Every structure is written in C-alpha cells, then in structure tokens.
Amino acid sequence: MNSQNYTLLDLSSKVEYALLALLELASNKEKKTPLTMSEMTAKQPIPERYLEQILTSLRRAGLIQSHRGSRGGFVLAREPWQITLLEIVTLVEGERKDREPSVTSTLERDLVHEIWEQANTACIKVLHSYTLQDLYQQRQARLQQGPMYYI
Template sequence: MMNTDADRRNYILLELPSKVEYALLALLELASHPGKTNLLTISEISTRQNIPDRYLEHIFTSLRRGGLVQSLRGSRGGYILAREPWQITVLEVVALVEGDRKQKESDNSIDRALVAEIWQKANHASLEILNRYTLQDLCQRRDALKQEGLMYYI
C-alpha cells in the first residue's frame, strides 16, 4: 500500500514494453545515419544497441509494413528510415509495434463507468504525450545529453 508521496513518485503505472523500447532504439540508430546510402543491417543495429537479432527482425517486419523503414536486399542491403525523423511520432511507433488495443466492454454500472472514465483520462493524457514527441525530438535530446556529458568531463 502506498502511503507517502515518495512511494507515489516511484510508482510506475505504465511499463515500457521491451518491444517498444527496442523499436525506438533501432529507429534512433537509423536516424543517426541519415541518407539513402547509409543503410544499416539488423546485425549492426543489434550490436550497437544491444538488442537480440531475432527479436529485432520481428520488430523490423512491423516497422517496414507500417511504412517507417525501408529495406534493401543484397550484399549492400540494410534498412533506412522511410520518412524524416520529425515525421515519426513515438505514438506511431508504439501503435505499430504493440498493435491495436480496444477498450474493454463493461456493464452499465455507475461504479464501473466512473472507474473507466478515470482510466480513459489517464490513457488520453498518455496518448497526447506520446504523440507530441517525434524521433527527431529524441535525437535532439540524446545529442544534448551527450554534449552535457562531454562538458562534465572537461
């Protein structure tokens, strides 16, 4: 039972699924190598981001079908972003990787409707935040954090 404000601050309501985390890390890696000639293989991305190859293959299938990445086969093959990083929202990545989620059917009791209403508000707030951030925003934040790290050691 949570009793203190500190307990509430550390409570995690929404877990970040590994699948979503890996997809975002892989897309960040692709965004770090812009251009149609800088293709990256699943093996390269897997190594750089410490993601299991097989898992990443499944994720890339969803990302390719969803139009976020393009693939080229052959000895010089690999993956590139299909769109600019500023055109890809975090919510879009989550939706592609996690698939459709439908609202649960509930009976018409007032108590259940009240609980569902609060949960819908929390869900709506989450969707708004995830839709507000793009892959470009994540790249810029990462680069800023790297710069802060460099300044820290000087």
C-alpha cells in the same frame, strides 16, 4: 507508496526495442547509407532474432525500407520529425481495444473507468507530441553534456 517510483503504464520490450532500432536509423540518416542488423545490435542491446521480427513489422508498415546486397540494410522511409512515438507504439502494440461493457455497471465502476480513460488520453497526447526527431535530439544533447562526476 512513493508515486515517483510507480509506473501505471509499462514500456514493453517490443516497443522499447523498436524505439531503439528506429533511433539508430535516425542517427544514421545523415550518412545516407543503410544500417545492418548487426550494426544495430552492436549499438543497442537488442536480441537479433527479436530485432528481425520488429524490423519486418516496421518495413511492412512503411516506416523503414530495406536494401538488399552487400551494402544492404535498413533506412527510415520518412523523416524522423514525421514519425510520432504514438505511431510507433500503436504500430508495435496494435490498436487499442475498447473496454468491454460491464455486465454489472455501477456508478463507482463507471467513475473509475472514466478516470482511467483520462489517464490514457493524457498518455496518448504525450506520445503524439513527441517524434523520433525529438528522441534523437535529446540523445544528442545528453551525449554532448558528457558524463557527470560527483565529489
């Protein structure tokens, strides 16, 4: 098995769509105008019904604000640099549940679970170290590079 092609942690569609929607809102922040759901779905492949549910969750959590009316839509409630990817993942997926204690705890099982806990801690550290602003800046840098042509 090639470890570079293997992923231990899956990115759920719900988290991916939330990140894409928030990335569009971060991109639109300088315009100071709300972004509509249709504008978001035109830029990102997010099913509109799913996006509506995600935006409702993000609004209830205070990450975004909604504006009604003909010029309505959604805006970030905080600056992109204030929103960590860990906060977004936790909000969308819910709090992590602690492992149920095993009825038949063994030395080997405990060792395996300790390693998994270390992997989880590393994942949390990485997600906490990146913000929505970082994601936006990396996107902008790649867009400025333009397409790569190979001969």
